[in-house]
Amino acid sequence: TQLLEQSPQFLSIQEGENLTVYCNSSSVFSSLQWYRQEPGEGPVLLVTVVTGGEVKKLKRLTFQFGDARKDSSLHITAAQPGDTGLYLCAGERGTYKYIFGTGTRLKVLA
Amino acid sequence: EAGVAQSPRYKIIEKRQSVAFWCNPISGHATLYWYQQILGQGPKLLIQFQNNGVVDDSQLPKDRFSAERLKGVDSTLKIQPAKLEDSAVYLCASSLVQGGTEAFFGQGTRLTVV
Incomplete structure (x- = not known):
């Protein structure tokens, strides 16, 4: 059973466009992380959000944790080809275990 | 600072054969995880160690998968027999x-x- 569903599954956009990736669950998480994974590499942490309603910004990336701590979103402004990759959310449940989402594969065309 | 080292990078085996993977974590890191990532999906946790003790192995197919972390540092994951x-x-x-x-x-x- 996949607890964290991400949408869309695939996204191909032109350089300069904006996009939003969603991470949804019916379960509550004590914290949520977003990772980016490039081909042939392991995931790399982008951000951790802990408080319901929390918004964090990392340059052109904006992360939001839902008020009920069941969902999250990642918004990218003016996407660049370097943003291409697999974006993964990971929710922390109970005993320090992170459950990864289904992933969103983003391709930004120059 | 050296990162997490894994070997081998690639392995091709026939079904029913056995295989082992090795992991050397970052020095001083007490927690070690093994994940399985099927193409196009997010990683699935197989087993989590805290030092040399198992914290969670609920999703490890124990009839064929095994893992150990001797001395709380390096870890090996084995599959026998592979499907x-x-x-x-x-x-x-x-x-x-x-x-x-x-x-x-x-x-x-x-x-x-x-």
Whole structure:
């Protein structure tokens, strides 16, 4: 059973466009992380959000944790080809275990 | 600072054969994770160690998968016998402590079972 569903599954956009990736669950998480994974590499942490309603910004990336701590979103402004990759959310449940989402594969065309 | 080291990078075996993967975490990291990532999906946690003790192995297929972390440092993951559906990337990650902290991932081992 996949607890964290991400949408869309695939996204191909032109350089300069904006996009939003969603991470949804019916379960509550004590914290949520977003990772980016490039081909042939392991995931790399982008951000951790802990408080319901929390918004964090990392340059052109904006992360939001839902008020009920069941969902999250990642918004990218003016996407660049370097943003291409697999974006993964990971929710922390109970005993320090992170459950990864289904992933969103983003391709930004120059 | 050296990252998480995994070997081998690639492995091709026939079904019913056995295979082992090795992971050396970042020095001083107490928590070590093994994940299975099937192509196009998010990683699935197989087993989590805290030092040399198992914290969670609820999703480890124990009839064919085993893992150990002797002396609380390096870890090995073994599959015996392998099935076609075991084809995946096996990722090792480590973190300083449990919970709410960054997990650092290795490059993974891509296993193909034919």
